[in-house]
Amino acid sequence: MSAPRPVSRQQPLPGSGLGLGGPGLGAGISALRKPSPSLATAPPKSVLPTLERRSEHSSAGAASVVSASAHLAPQTPTAPERPASPSASTASPTKTENVTVTVRIRPTSDSELKAAGGLTEAWAVTDDASKITYADDYAVNTRRTPVEYIYDHALTGSDNEEIYNSSVKNLVQSAMEGYNGTVFAYGQTSSGKTYTMSGTESQPGITPRSVEDIFKYIRENSDREFLLRVSYLEIYNESIRDLLSPESIDLRIHEDRRVIESREGSPGNAGSPTSRKPGSKSASAVRVSQLNLIDLAGSEKATSNEERRKEGAFINKSLLTLGTVISKLTEEKGAHIPYRDSKLTRILQSSLNGSARVSVICTISPSVLNVEESHNTLKFAARVKKVVTKAQTNQVMDDKALLEKYRREISELRAQLMLTAASGGDSGAGSGVPNGKQAELSTLLEKERMKHEEEIVEMNMVRNALKERIDHLTKLILTSQSINTKAAAPEQPAGRYTVETSADGTVLEFPKEIESRLARKDAIVKELQVELEAQQEKFALMKAALEKTVKGEAVDLEKTLAKVEQDPPRERLLNEKRASIMNINSLENMEGVNPADLAALKALQRGSGDGVGSALPQPKMRDNSNGPLSLEDEERDDELMDTPWNREELRSLRQAKRELEIIVIEQEQKLEDMVAFEDSDDFRNLVLEMEDQRERIVAMEEEREDMRMTITELRNTIRKMELRQSSSQAEMVTPPTSSSSSGGMATSYSSMAAAEARIKELEAIAQRERRMRMDEQNRNMGRIASMGAELTMMKAELSVRNLAGYS
Numbered sequence: 001m002s003a004p005r006p007v008s009r010q011q012p013l014p015g016s017g018l019g020l021g022g023p024g025l026g027a028g029i030s031a032l033r034k035p036s037p038s039l040a041t042a043p044p045k046s047v048l049p050t051l052e053r054r055s056e057h058s059s060a061g062a063a064s065v066v067s068a069s070a071h072l073a074p075q076t077p078t079a080p081e082r083p084a085s086p087s088a089s090t091a092s093p094t095k096t097e098n099v100t101v102t103v104r105i106r107p108t109s110d111s112e113l114k115a116a117g118g119l120t121e122a123w124a125v126t127d128d129a130s131k132i133t134y135a136d137d138y139a140v141n142t143r144r145t146p147v148e149y150i151y152d153h154a155l156t157g158s159d160n161e162e163i164y165n166s167s168v169k170n171l172v173q174s175a176m177e178g179y180n181g182t183v184f185a186y187g188q189t190s191s192g193k194t195y196t197m198s199g200t201e202s203q204p205g206i207t208p209r210s211v212e213d214i215f216k217y218i219r220e221n222s223d224r225e226f227l228l229r230v231s232y233l234e235i236y237n238e239s240i241r242d243l244l245s246p247e248s249i250d251l252r253i254h255e256d257r258r259v260i261e262s263r264e265g266s267p268g269n270a271g272s273p274t275s276r277k278p279g280s281k282s283a284s285a286v287r288v289s290q291l292n293l294i295d296l297a298g299s300e301k302a303t304s305n306e307e308r309r310k311e312g313a314f315i316n317k318s319l320l321t322l323g324t325v326i327s328k329l330t331e332e333k334g335a336h337i338p339y340r341d342s343k344l345t346r347i348l349q350s351s352l353n354g355s356a357r358v359s360v361i362c363t364i365s366p367s368v369l370n371v372e373e374s375h376n377t378l379k380f381a382a383r384v385k386k387v388v389t390k391a392q393t394n395q396v397m398d399d400k401a402l403l404e405k406y407r408r409e410i411s412e413l414r415a416q417l418m419l420t421a422a423s424g425g426d427s428g429a430g431s432g433v434p435n436g437k438q439a440e441l442s443t444l445l446e447k448e449r450m451k452h453e454e455e456i457v458e459m460n461m462v463r464n465a466l467k468e469r470i471d472h473l474t475k476l477i478l479t480s481q482s483i484n485t486k487a488a489a490p491e492q493p494a495g496r497y498t499v500e501t502s503a504d505g506t507v508l509e510f511p512k513e514i515e516s517r518l519a520r521k522d523a524i525v526k527e528l529q530v531e532l533e534a535q536q537e538k539f540a541l542m543k544a545a546l547e548k549t550v551k552g553e554a555v556d557l558e559k560t561l562a563k564v565e566q567d568p569p570r571e572r573l574l575n576e577k578r579a580s581i582m583n584i585n586s587l588e589n590m591e592g593v594n595p596a597d598l599a600a601l602k603a604l605q606r607g608s609g610d611g612v613g614s615a616l617p618q619p620k621m622r623d624n625s626n627g628p629l630s631l632e633d634e635e636r637d638d639e640l641m642d643t644p645w646n647r648e649e650l651r652s653l654r655q656a657k658r659e660l661e662i663i664v665i666e667q668e669q670k671l672e673d674m675v676a677f678e679d680s681d682d683f684r685n686l687v688l689e690m691e692d693q694r695e696r697i698v699a700m701e702e703e704r705e706d707m708r709m710t711i712t713e714l715r716n717t718i719r720k721m722e723l724r725q726s727s728s729q730a731e732m733v734t735p736p737t738s739s740s741s742s743g744g745m746a747t748s749y750s751s752m753a754a755a756e757a758r759i760k761e762l763e764a765i766a767q768r769e770r771r772m773r774m775d776e777q778n779r780n781m782g783r784i785a786s787m788g789a790e791l792t793m794m795k796a797e798l799s800v801r802n803l804a805g806y807s
């Protein structure tokens, strides 16, 4: 087995001269190739951004890869038609397909020819360049079990154009449209990988042809901008070396966040390029794609065979991991794919994980000498064929667009913050709102919440009240309809209520008053009908008279007119009807009447239709002219009687009835209380006390009378004594004849004084007694008066009720 050998670049890629396109936009290539320590190129100004330079030197290795990456500009509607090809013409942003596998059998070399003697070729291509089997001679001679492998392409010969056109061209085209693409050559040492990838001057390989097509594409799409980045790398013993900058060795791998961002759903929401407004450069997205062109190390180095190790064969970790990754991709669904186990698989991860179009070119030697290794390569190719990819366009924002996106995000966040602060919302931790402010906002929020809850409660209450009211009104309307239709119901129970059954089966009671008012209305209608008939008669009279006049017959027109004009009952009837309408006014002071309804009714009453009541049918009053009544007039009258105000009146009556019912209930309660009071001991005691007092008053009156008589007697006595005293004084002018008479006079005087004192004393006592009795009498009279008043009131109420027919 051959040791790794330096491979010189047969078709060197352009260095920095590969050129950077317009500002920020363009296309690029990165390349990996086999180790080539002697390679010296001018250091480029631009390298693949996924790689970082490291100053450490790596040890010798055995991997060589060439890759390219392209950053592509947005596709514009004005882009020219692309060359026709099955994949390139596909406009779908996702391409689901299997890896394209091509097996190339190089021509037998001179050395192989010599070494093998007569029989040299073990493999042959059949069936339109897609199937590989053992060569017939080899199969016969070796008696090997026949094998058969079918690939996308199975090619022989030295024509690199053919293999490029069949296996790579479309992929390069796709790369220019934004799809990642990877082409790698796999095969045993000296099987023709480098010949295929790089080619010769006369037979340029895949890499120079790709580069040529890329530039051609750029030239053909002059209306788009491209940024082309090229890197030319070598992985040798797991060390990456920048072949375009020889001093840059052991480069480190970094993930390109822009690409990842785009793949993970693009927070920037770049959207489909085709959905972008053409010419809107500031908001444009760019497609970034990477084209990897890889020339792998000899596949034999991928073996982990112990023997080979003993033989000193190198094990290429990258190649070995590539084989493992591909096996896992094809064999185990959902299994861990060890991309990070090697540099190569890390770099190719974005391609191998299914998001790139992949074309694998497996090169084999036809020689019987390498049949085993070639067979391994064929098996590997068959395995790779099973790998399915879903290539997607990678859209990322260019710097300008990114800047604008971030500016927009910041302004949106600012607006949100301000909105939150303004609404008193909870900004939460880390929102940048100071703690004090947060507390204030929290308090405000809590207040708002409570207020809101209260409002909800209130609204619910109002809603319930309204609902009740609506139910109530609905019931009343039903009732009204029921009354209208059953106005002449024959079987009405006697009493103060009329029992009606509404449309929904509810039993309703109405005061007779309602019925009487309805009856009045009916009477009006009947009168109107009578009047109508009368008018029609008059009309007939007038008509007959006129007809006679036309015919030239003699007609007493004056008499006819007098007859027609003599009876003006219609005016009276209309006035009566208006009076009935005026009853609506009574609704104003009544509870439970909707003001809007009332306003509407008033509008109807006025017949103004001032907007408030315009929603309701207007009552059509007949004018005051004495023209004959027509059938239309009659209909109008009927309509008048069945207008909402009529129902409103019924509603008001219903309300009045309810109020009266409440009064009746209260009165009944009072009566019951009074009856109960009359039966109570308190009442009996009160009556007894009153009688007792009355007796006491009578006794006091008698006593007073006695005292008055006593006083009168005493006064009479005093008067007699005074008379006697006068006669005695007359006798003294003549000398007294005896001393006994003067002694009798003294006695009389002293008894008079005593009597007078006694009289005064008795009068004072009597006066005091009288005052006390008067006071007590007044008090009793007051109580009696109040009780009497109460009784009178009760009697009055009862009388009222009796009069009103509610008792």
Ligand SMILES: Nc1ncnc2c1ncn2[C@@H]1O[C@H](COP(=O)(O)OP(=O)(O)OP(=O)(O)O)[C@@H](O)[C@H]1O
Residues within 6 Å of the ligand: 007, 034, 105, 106, 107, 109, 157, 158, 159, 187, 188, 189, 190, 191, 192, 193, 194, 195, 196, 296, 297, 298, 363
């Ligand atoms: N299809 C072909 N037609 C003509 N010559 C070929 C073809 N393929 C390979 N060769 C020649 O075979 C030799 C070995 O080829 P090449 O170097 O490309 O092999 P390799 O697979 O790259 O080997 P290594 O892995 O050792 O680099 C070269 O001299 C090359 O010119």
